Amino acid sequence: MAGDRVEAVERALDLLEAFSDDQNTMTLKELSEATGFYKSTILRLAGSLIRYQYLTRGEDGSYQIGPALLRLGEIFRYNFDSSEVVRPVLRKLSRQFNESAAFYIKHENLRICLYRANANRAIRHEIKEGAQLSLDQGASGRILLAYSEGSDNVSEIIRTQGWYLSEGERDPDVAALSVPVFSPKQKLLGALSISGLRSRFTSEFIEKSLPYLIEKAHELGNTLY
16 A cells, blocks of 8 residues: 555665666766666665665765575575465366366476466376376477477477477377466476467467466466565
8 A cells, every 4th residue: 555655665676676687886977877876875775784784885976786585585485385386377277268277397308387267178297296297298398398408309390489389299199388487597397388278279279268368377487586
């Protein structure tokens, strides 16, 4: 609520938010231009942030993010449960298209079904969480292979188009559509997929579901990294 806001705290956070991967060292002038704050305001805020190690100041007067943020980040990562992020996305995907949705990760030369939401259908594609499958068959396996060490023609096509549809590769009656999940720094985190009966994965279905699948993959990537 607006009444719960503390302006000084928000200004301090705005100051920290001014830093980025591309600009990790900033002068007083650059901070003023980025935030719109007077230099005197920045100096007051920076004094407190430096005291608590959220900022550091170099000998040349420039500012950098301090070690306190790294400590807080490590606390967050230690307590972070990826299932709380991934499972809701899988449930949304499954409900949206009434097909099974899954998130796979690569482990050595295999893919592991880390999380899954099965479709609410009598006839559906079902794999247990924790199942280990090959990388060279199935949409998610092909995606993980293409964006790791894959150098075959299929991998090149996948990297060009950004997605893959498998039809009957592991089971003649099953199709799956998968896209990669990347962190903001383009680190491969996993593969997001939907799967079901091959007869239901028509060109119209792919055209409808692919943009939503890509959108959810971006959403995961920005949260999981």
